[in-house]
Amino acid sequence: xxxxxxxxxxxxxxxxxxxxxxxxxxxxxxxxxxxxxxxxxxxxxxxxxxxxxxxxxxxxxxxxxxxxxxxxxxxxxxxxxxxxxxxxxxxxxxxxxxxxxxxxxx
Amino acid sequence: xxxxxxxxxxxxxxxxxxxxxxxxxxxxxxxxxxxxxxxxxxxxxxxxxxxxxxxxxxxxxxxxxxxxxxxxxxxxxxxxxxxxxxxxxxxxxxxxxxxxxxxxxxxxxxxxxxxxxxxxxx
Numbered sequence: 052x053x054x055x056x057x058x059x060x061x062x063x064x065x066x067x068x069x070x071x072x073x074x075x076x077x078x079x080x081x082x083x084x085x086x087x088x089x090x091x092x093x094x095x096x097x098x099x100x101x102x103x104x105x106x107x108x109x110x111x112x113x114x115x116x117x118x119x120x121x122x123x124x125x126x127x128x129x130x131x132x133x134x135x136x137x138x139x140x141x142x143x144x145x146x147x148x149x150x151x152x153x154x155x156x157x
Numbered sequence: 158x159x160x161x162x163x164x165x166x167x168x169x170x171x172x173x174x175x176x177x178x179x180x181x182x183x184x185x186x187x188x189x190x191x192x193x194x195x196x197x198x199x200x201x202x203x204x205x206x207x208x209x210x211x212x213x214x215x216x217x218x219x220x221x222x223x224x225x226x227x228x229x230x231x232x233x234x235x236x237x238x239x240x241x242x243x244x245x246x247x248x249x250x251x252x253x254x255x256x257x258x259x260x261x262x263x264x265x266x267x268x269x270x271x272x273x274x275x276x277x278x279x
Contacts, residue, residue: 052219084265086202093252093272094194094202099265137202141263144216146192146204 053142055149062155069125071152073138076119081140083121085114088151089134097136098123128156159183161191161253161270168276169243176239177273179253186234187211189255192266193227193238197249207256208236243277250274 056074063069073083085098096105098114101121111126125132133156138149164178179191192207206217210229217227229236236253251273254266 082262082264086266088202093269094254094266095269096265096267099267105267135201139202139265144263145218146207146263146266148194148202148204151201 052145053140053147055138055140055147057136057138057149057152059150060153060155062157063125063128064157065130066127069128069132069154069156071123071125071136071138071154073121073123073149074119075121075140078119078121078140079117081116081142083114083116084139085112085123086137086139087132087134088137094137125154128154130156132156159268161255161268163251163253163270163273166274166276168278170279171243171245171277173243173277174239174241175243175275176237177251177275179236179238179270181234181236181255184255187231189257191229191236192254192256193225193236194252194254194266195221195249196252196272202252205238205251209258210234210236243275245277245279247275248277 082100086094087097088094101116102114113124135151137151162180190207190209193205195203205221206227208215208227208229210231226239253270255268257264
């Protein structure tokens with residue numbers, strides 16, 4: 052079965068750029084989606100199809116996908132960006148989630 | 158406003174049955190599939206399966222096939238997740254989320270329900 056690998060945690064200084072990676076075999080050939088989940092809340096879609104932002108998501112959130120790695124980039128990180136982030140793809144009609152990355156804003 | 162509203166928290170005993178719901182509003186319910194996602198306490202997201210309310214076509218994750226039943230009633234824009242015999246290990250938050258499938262392309266889960274906490278304890 053297809054697997055997605057994310058770092059357990061990423062730290063970023065306030066106002067700096069955070070990058071969260073999602074690794075998978077030839078993931079560049081798939082559409083990658085990213086979700087943000089704050090404590091006690093439901094997940095929220097922040098990037099779809101590699102690099103598209105839903106309405107209401109700040110331009111500070113961007114995504115890329117190539118080769119074996121997809122990346123979620125959060126520019127000018129804010130305290131409110133602290134959350135768990137999950138990547139997700141579809142493989143053979145099965146949804147696969149990465150294990151999640153806890154983003155800490157210092 | 159497009160939203161998915163889930164039924165309230167449940168506390169059950171092992172061996173009991175349960176059916177939780179997810180009601181869609183603000184959009185054409187039969188234009189999207191509904192998926193179910195489990196999140197065990199302190200853990201990540203796990204996909205359980207999806208259903209197309211238009212004709213109840215259902216696909217299950219191999220991990221959940223035979224363990225749960227997903228159904229839908231398009232007349233009331235509601236999807237369901239049910240268990241016939243709960244176990245303590247079913248204790249988790251369960252989310253529904255909508256997803257569009259066009260041809261061979263399955264998109265992102267763009268709208269999520271607020272979640273239903275299921276606690277199974279003797």
